[in-house]
Amino acid sequence: MCAAACLLLPAVARTQPQKVNFAPFEGRTVTGIRIEGNRTTREYIITRELETRAGQPFVFATFAADLQRLENLGLFAETRVVPEADGEGVRLAITLREMPPILVFPSFLYTEENGFSYGGALSALNLTGRGMSLSARAYFGGTTQRWARFSDPWISGNHFSFEFFGGKRDRADTLNGFEEDSWEFSPKVGTWLGRHGRLQGSVSLFEMKSDVAGKTLDPDNEDKFLRLGTIIGYDTRDAWRDPRHGWKNELELIYSAGAGNFWTMNLDLRRYQPVGKRQHVLLSTLLTLQSGTVGVDVPGYLTYYLGGANTIRGYSIEELGPALHGKNQLLATAEYNFNLLPLARRDIFKWAYSLGLQLALFSDLGTAWSESDEFTANRFRAGVGAGVRLLAPGAEQVRFDFGWSEAGGFQFHFASGTKPANQRQRLR
Numbered sequence: 383m384c385a386a387a388c389l390l391l392p393a394v395a396r397t398q399p400q401k402v403n404f405a406p407f408e409g410r411t412v413t414g415i416r417i418e419g420n421r422t423t424r425e426y427i428i429t430r431e432l433e434t435r436a437g438q439p440f441v442f443a444t445f446a447a448d449l450q451r452l453e454n455l456g457l458f459a460e461t462r463v464v465p466e467a468d469g470e471g472v473r474l475a476i477t478l479r480e481m482p483p484i485l486v487f488p489s490f491l492y493t494e495e496n497g498f499s500y501g502g503a504l505s506a507l508n509l510t511g512r513g514m515s516l517s518a519r520a521y522f523g524g525t526t527q528r529w530a531r532f533s534d535p536w537i538s539g540n541h542f543s544f545e546f547f548g549g550k551r552d553r554a555d556t557l558n559g560f561e562e563d564s565w566e567f568s569p570k571v572g573t574w575l576g577r578h579g580r581l582q583g584s585v586s587l588f589e590m591k592s593d594v595a596g597k598t599l600d601p602d603n604e605d606k607f608l609r610l611g612t613i614i615g616y617d618t619r620d621a622w623r624d625p626r627h628g629w630k631n632e633l634e635l636i637y638s639a640g641a642g643n644f645w646t647m648n649l650d651l652r653r654y655q656p657v658g659k660r661q662h663v664l665l666s667t668l669l670t671l672q673s674g675t676v677g678v679d680v681p682g683y684l685t686y687y688l689g690g691a692n693t694i695r696g697y698s699i700e701e702l703g704p705a706l707h708g709k710n711q712l713l714a715t716a717e718y719n720f721n722l723l724p725l726a727r728r729d730i731f732k733w734a735y736s737l738g739l740q741l742a743l744f745s746d747l748g749t750a751w752s753e754s755d756e757f758t759a760n761r762f763r764a765g766v767g768a769g770v771r772l773l774a775p776g777a778e779q780v781r782f783d784f785g786w787s788e789a790g791g792f793q794f795h796f797a798s799g800t801k802p803a804n805q806r807q808r809l810r
Contacts, residue, residue: 404442404465412440413471419478423457424511428478430536431455440472454622455535456515456775457481457508459734460727479727479734481775483508489519492796493809494690494699496524496553507775525553541574551809557703558683563591572613580615580632590683598641599681605641624725624738624773625654626662642681644674652802660721666802672709676752684808686711686750688763691795692810694746695785696765698793699810706750706763713748713805725773738773744783765790778803 414436417428431451433444452461460479465472489503499521506516518530529549537544550565565588572582586609592598598605612635618628634648649669656662674680686709688694689702693713725738749762769783783795797804804810 401442401446404440404445407440407465407467407472408442409439411471412436412438412474413468414473416473416475417478418475420480420511422480422483422508422511423478423513427455427511427513428452428476434474440474445474450621452478453736455513456623457513459736481507481735482733483511489521491519491521491525491527493525494795495556495809499523499525499527525551527551527553539573540576541572543570543572545570545572555683556700557687557707558597560592560594560597562683563593565589568609578616578618580613580617582611582613582615584611584613585609586611590681597682599678600641605681607638607640607642609636609638611636619654623736623778624721626656627654629653642674642679644672644679646673647671648806650802650806657718660724662719664715664717664719664802666713666715666717668711668713668802668805670711670806674709676709680709685709685752688713688748688750689790690810691781691783691797692801692804692807694748694763694765694787695744695767695783695795696746696787696793697763697785697790701790702763706761708750708752708756710752710757711748711750713746715744715746715801717742717744717801719771735775736773737775740771740773740779742769742771742781742783743767744769744785746785763787763789765793769795 412434415432415434417425420428432448434440434448449461449463452458457480458478459481462477464475466475483506485505487503489501491499500523501519501521504518509516513536514532514534516530516532519527521527527549529547531547533543533545535541535543547566547568551562553562555562566586568584568586570582570584572580575581588607588609590598590605592603595603597603613632615630615632617630619625619630620627630652632648632650634650636646638644638646647670651667653665654662670686672680676682676685685707687699687703687707688711689697690699694702720741721738722741723739725736727734728737745764745766747762747764749757751757751761765785765787767783767785769781772780774780777798778800781797785793785795
């Protein structure tokens with residue numbers, strides 16, 4: 383009994399604790415929970431994620447979900463658990479290995495429209511040990527860009543959160559034919575609705591300046607918008623960084639007022655389905671609809687151009703975008719992923735990181751349109767391909783993809799972040 387009870391059990395990313403090893407303790411009273419290894423993280427940041435409590439019966443399913451929420455914090459490279467018999471009860475020892483709380487490093491940015499930009503980056507994953515994050519970037523080259531993002535994932539209540547994004551961008555908008563000078567400030571608040579429901583509200587100030595007449599809605603070549611948004615979501619993913627099972631669905635509504643007045647709706651559906659020990663399939667669909675008329679209510683620079691790493695791989699955005707764009711879009715993706723290196727602790731010098739590596743096969747289908755008579759079968763485009771994903775802290779994943787289509791031929795795509803998340807952005 384003691385040998386089984388003192389077994390060191392890893393609980394990192396895709397390696398959840400095995401139920402058979404905890405079976406002797408199912409239903410026993412939890413006499414205590416000891417947390418070790420949190421040099422930076424405040425202990426209450428960890429314990430508030432645990433539904434398992436001292437004095438309550440031990441339930442394996444509840445404890446496995448507790449450990450998954452600890453992983454979702456994105457603070458730890460590794461979490462280990464030792465269950466120890468304590469009379470008729472069980473004592474749980476949780477040992478953590480933190481990732482570096484602050485990283486400063488050279489960085490680069492790549493978009494298929496503007497090429498490479500180079501600069502520096504700051505990522506603070508665990509400000510003051512409270513799980514807050516701050517990211518800042520400055521890039522120069524193809525795009526001159528400065529931005530910062532702050533997030534506090536749980537201020538109070540049921541995961542009541544606050545997020546702020548502020549940034550400025552100067553670049554050549556080659557698809558719309560002008561030099562962009564824009565900035566954006568967007569605070570957001572959110573909360574959980576029960577275990578799987580999500581609710582978020584946002585207020586955004588956005589300004590766009592053009593060096594060419596006729597590109598903005600206002601004749602002074604400067605558009606200003608106040609954007610009010612809300613998102614209601616449903617999230618049953620088994621993990622956030624490398625999900626293999628569950629749903630992530632969101633309905634987003636945004637009202638934009640200022641130089642133009644229009645509504646934007648995003649319906650984002652994602653299903654993760656395991657098909658083996660190391661494989662899973664992602665099915666993703668995004669439908670974006672906008673009210674109003676392009677050039678009257680909706681500025682042309684807020685329409686969607688297809689092609690590239692985050693819409694239909696197998697086409698470049700410079701080739702497909704001018705022919706296939708509009709204020710509305712429909713994108714669908716099927717992706718098969720195989721874990722070459724499961725997400726787990728990897729030591730680099732004296733630092734520990736949670737890293738992984740995947741192979742992927744994918745197919746994309748989509749179209750864009752502004753008028754209803756443009757939504758036709760002959761405007762749909764498709765691409766297939768294969769790629770590699772580096773699962774890394776901060777970026778979620780870095781993608782290297784080779785896509786192919788009959789009309790576009792072979793295309794190489796590089797991107798940071800997941801395709802389902804990136805395809806909702808203005809610049810892709």
